[in-house]
Structures are given as C-alpha cells and as structure tokens.
Amino acid sequence: MPELPEVETIKNDLRGLVVGAGIERAELRDERLVEEPSPEDFVRGLGGVRITGARRRAKHLVVELSSGEALVFQLKIGGQLLLVPPVEEPTRNVMLVLYLDDGRRLFLRDQTEFSRARLLGPEGLEDRLAGLGPEPFSDEFTVGYLRERIGTRRAQIKPLLLDQKVVAGIGNIYVDEILFDARIHPRRRASTLSAEEWARLHAAIRRNLAAGIEHRGTTVRLYRDVLGRPGEHQNHLRVFEREGEECPGCGGRVVRERVGGRGTYLCPVCQPEDGGKGDQSLPLEVESREGEG
Numbered sequence: 015m016p017e018l019p020e021v022e023t024i025k026n027d028l029r030g031l032v033v034g035a036g037i038e039r040a041e042l043r044d045e046r047l048v049e050e051p052s053p054e055d056f057v058r059g060l061g062g063v064r065i066t067g068a069r070r071r072a073k074h075l076v077v078e079l080s081s082g083e084a085l086v087f088q089l090k091i092g093g094q095l096l097l098v099p100p101v102e103e104p105t106r107n108v109m110l111v112l113y114l115d116d117g118r119r120l121f122l123r124d125q126t127e128f129s130r131a132r133l134l135g136p137e138g139l140e141d142r143l144a145g146l147g148p149e150p151f152s153d154e155f156t157v158g159y160l161r162e163r164i165g166t167r168r169a170q171i172k173p174l175l176l177d178q179k180v181v182a183g184i185g186n187i188y189v190d191e192i193l194f195d196a197r198i199h200p201r202r203r204a205s206t207l208s209a210e211e212w213a214r215l216h217a218a219i220r221r222n223l224a225a226g227i228e229h230r231g232t233t234v235r236l237y238r239d240v241l242g243r244p245g246e247h248q249n250h251l252r253v254f255e256r257e258g259e260e261c262p263g264c265g266g267r268v269v270r271e272r273v274g275g276r277g278t279y280l281c282p283v284c285q286p287e288d289g290g291k292g293d294q295s296l297p298l299e300v301e302s303r304e305g306e307g
C-alpha cells in the first residue's frame with residue numbers, strides 16, 4: 015500500500031521522467047477510477063494538455079497540468095503508475111492510459127481496483143487537501159505539535175498516527191516500524207506517553223519515513239515505481255510481517271496482534287504494553303479510524 019515514501023518516490027520519478035511532456039489523449043478503461051468530475055469531463059480535461067509539475071501531499075499524488083487543473087491520484091492499496099515505451103502492450107487491470115505526445119504512455123494499473131482519481135481546479139484541489147495534518151518533514155511538525163495535538167488523548171497511539179488529520183502520510187507498514195523504533199506499544203494510550211517517548215516517537219517518524227524514501231519505497235506486494243521496479247525498504251523492515259522471527263532489538267520473537275482493527279507487528283519485550291510502569295487499568299477509548307486512505 016503506497017504510503018508517504020512510495021508516493022514520494024513516484025512523484026520524484028514523474029518529475030524526472032514525465033513532467034514537460036504533453037498528454038495527447040486519455041483512455042479511461044475503468045470508470046470507477048474517477049471520483050470527479052464526470053468520466054466524460056475527466057477524459058476531455060486530460061486531452062491536449064501539458065504536464066507542468068508533480069507533487070505529493072500526504073498519500074495524494076498531484077499531477078499539475080497546463081490547463082490549471084490538477085490530476086489527483088489516490089493509489090490506495092495496489093495502485094501503480096507505470097511509464098511504458100511505445101512498443102509495450104496494455105496489460106490487465108489498467109484503469110487509465112495517458113497517451114503522451116512523445117509516444118510513451120502512462121498507465122494507472124491496479125489489480126485491487128481501489129485507486130481513485132480526480133481532476134480538480136485550484137479551489138477544488140485546495141478543498142480536497144484541506145484538513146490534512148502537517149507533512150512529517152515540515153517545520154510545522156515538531157515534538158510540541160505532536161504533544162499538543164494528541165498528547166491528552168486517551169485513544170491508542172497507533173490509530174492516532176494513522177489519522178491523516180494528525181500527521182500526513184503514515185500507513186500500516188511504517189506505523190509499526192515507527193512504534194517499534196520508538197519502543198512504544200501500539201496500544202499505549204497517547205495520554206500516558208512521557209516527554210521522552212514523544213521525542214523518540216517524533217524522531218522515529220522522520221527517521222523511518224526518510225529511510226523508506228532513501229530505499230525508494232517498500233514493496234511487500236504490489237508497490238512499483240514509475241519504471242515498474244520494486245522498492246528496497248522491505249529488506250530493512252524490523253517487525254512488519256515478521257511474526258515469529260527474531261526481534262532485532264532483544265532477540266525475542268516478533269508477534270502479530272490486532273490493534274485498532276489492524277494487523278499489527280511488535281515486540282512485546284521492546285515495546286511493553288504498560289510502558290514499563292506497571293498495569294494501567296483505565297477504560298479504552300473507542301474511536302473510528304478516520305482519514306485513512
């Protein structure tokens with residue numbers, strides 16, 4: 015599932031390979047891809063325009079067009095944006111083809127079919143991205159921000175970190191790695207974290223996402239870059255999908271539990287559920303997961 019490092023990699027690839035090219039026409043092969051406007055207006059708006067830029071906000075990929083509109087992708091679980099040479103035939107599960115004016119084509123392929131796209135004007139784009147939390151590498155995202163935003167919450171820390179309104183771009187793979195790195199149990203209530211733990215958590219968020227970008231993303235199943243290559247960060251994961259394997263921190267065993275409805279990997283020794291302070295018998299705050307994309 016593309017999270018911040020994967021979408022960042024795709025965005026960087028687009029900047030290097032595709033920005034500056036023109037789109038001759040678009041072929042919409044699966045209308046479920048388009049959230050807005052109508053499929054007809056979506057296809058029309060993508061014909062005869064130039065790709066002027068690419069950027070990322072949270073897990074949204076924003077392709078800027080010479081028309082002033084933006085093509086916004088949410089790659090969800092299995093979305094791949096693939097640049098293929100003129101000789102290559104379309105493959106299965108292609109939801110959208112953009113025919114570039116130099117003969118290349120850009121495919122949106124998704125075998126899970128959950129990817130979504132929007133063609134938005136400046137106001138629509140602003141509305142769409144409003145309400146997202148700060149980018150983890152922005153100046154706004156400080157230890158102080160994190161404590162102020164969620165430090166009094168009695169909800170579990172893992173679902174809070176997945177809430178895109180709290181911090182942008184973290185999903186189910188990186189959150190487990192971040193919490194392991196910070197030695198915080200995913201079920202800890204935010205209000206029980208110490209000042210030192212908040213600082214460790216903040217540093218772990220940046221460190222793990224930066225490593226993911228450095229390794230061009232994590233490919234556990236479907237993620238590919240724009241040239242169809244898997245990332246390498248899966249080779250650096252310490253707990254995610256490593257149930258029963260040796261914990262790199264203590265030599266114990268990584269376990270899998272359910273936290274906030276999500277499969278969760280952790281080391282119960284390195285990440286004690288009571289934070290190492292004895293039992294906490296406060297009732298759990300039950301929250302819905304919001305903003306998870």
Ligand SMILES: [Zn+2]
Nearest residue numbers: 261264281284
């Ligand atoms: Zn351990």
